[in-house]
Amino acid sequence: MENGYVILGIVALLFLSMYGYSYWSVFKEKIIQKRAHEEQLKKQEIRRQRRLKNQALIDAKVNAFNKRKAEIKHELSMLNRLKEQQKVS
Secondary structure (H helix, E strand, O other), X not given: XXXXXXXXXXXXXXXXXXXXXXXXXXXXXXXXXXXXHHHHHHHHHHHHHHHHHHHHHHHXXXXXXXXXXXXXHHHHHHHHHHHHHHXXX
């Protein structure tokens, strides 16, 4: 009877090892997919940060351009008023 438990244990160990060996590839593939997904998320975050940084630079340039445009418009209107006043005088 003692030999029966040993043989039963060996058979159970054999089946467990076969199950583990067959599941190992599935487990490994899940780990690879998880790492790839995390890497993709990191790349997307880096791309998003770069896009936000570039958008901030573009906004700063547009604001500077609009400010300069307003200054030029103001100067032109002042020159036109000065010209009008000289004509009237």
